[in-house]
């Protein structure tokens with residue numbers, strides 16, 4: 204009995220080996236006389252047709268400073284290698300095989316506009332290859348790609364960036380490979396939304412670069428989600444712009460005017476630092492928000508100077524040297540005020556409307572007139588600058 208059991212297990216063992224050999228045989232049969240160093244079309248004059256499709260999955264980051272878009276993406280390539288065909292009936296109707304990539308010719312695609320080391324994609328991991336009985340080979344390598352793309356930050360933080368990933372094969376003669384895209388747009392089935400950027404447009408096509416070498420190009424347009432910069436930069440700037448001219452409404456005696464003016468000036472400097480830190484230092488179209496902040500800062504600086512001028516008049520004792528225009532204007536303001544007072548107090552007859560002269564007002568009145576003028580001018584300036592900025596954002 205024991206002998207019989209031993210015999211049985213031996214037979215089963217031999218059978219198992221046979222099955223294993225059977226599935227091994229197809230691999231050996233297919234790859235005998237196969238030279239993986241040779242391109243499938245090495246002996247025919249027609250170009251190798253590569254069907255190709257990109258499937259972006261995430262936007263890792265876009266760095267304006269380095270002008271670099273980092274994206275994870277997989278690329279499905281399929282081609283026909285006539286050397287790799289078999290008869291399925293001889294192999295228990297096996298139509299599809301999944302094999303490791305080491306033994307087969309693969310297209311070495313490079314990212315031409317990479318900011319990193321230039322190395323063929325799909326080499327750092329074993330992306331398995333699917334083989335179909337008629338010689339069709341499907342290969343889907345993927346990775347993190349970092350492409351250089353010029354950034355246009357003129358509309359920051361409402362900007363849209365465009366970036367293209369140019370994949371090409373090096374070391375082959377021009378015209379030896381043809382790219383044929385599955386569709387005009389990449390496959391976004393596996394795409395995960397990014398919290399900073401919205402994808403607004405994508406395309407892919409096979410095109411010529413540098414005149415004669417063909418390349419596979421994936422283009423992507425992304426739009427920044429501006430909420431962060433609106434909340435941290437634009438809204439506070441608006442608030443300070445409204446607040447800044449109100450300095451002229453503070454009483455001169457309080458002594459708070461200059462310090463408030465300086466505080467606001469410093470706040471602008473901080474916003475300028477925040478914005479300047481997140482955009483490229485050297486950008487051909489200048490970032491308009493930077494320009495706007497610099498203009499606002501200049502107006503704010505001028506406001507501090509005007510505050511000092513106003514204070515100077517406020518404490519002026521002898522106003523006969525003051526600017527005659529300013530004295531005239533002050534006189535006019537005073538007359539108007541007196542006229543109003545007279546309307547209010549009809550019985551107050553002792554006011555002589557013709558008795559106004561330089562002596563009837565002081566430096567304080569001059570300073571008050573200046574305050575009104577400066578306040579209005581700075582308001583108009585701020586509103587002008589801001590509305591010009593928003594018009595530019597909306598129209599351009």
Ligand SMILES: *[C@@H]1O[C@H](CO)[C@@H](O)[C@H](O)[C@H]1NC(C)=O
Nearest residue numbers: 252253254281282283339383
């Ligand atoms: C690639 O695969 C697609 C779909 O399976 C097929 O239509 C196309 O002809 C293949 N391309 C090549 C070059 O074999």
Ligand SMILES: *[C@@H]1O[C@H](CO)[C@@H](O)[C@H](O)[C@H]1NC(C)=O
Nearest residue numbers: 221222225226294295296297
């Ligand atoms: C052949 O395939 C059939 C199912 O299609 C399976 O039941 C059978 O075990 C296979 N034979 C071998 C030798 O692998």
Ligand SMILES: *[C@@H]1O[C@H](CO)[C@@H](O)[C@H](O)[C@H]1NC(C)=O
Nearest residue numbers: 406407408409410411420422
């Ligand atoms: C590829 O698509 C882009 C955008 O649609 C287009 O500008 C470009 O001309 C196309 N290239 C080719 C070779 O079709």
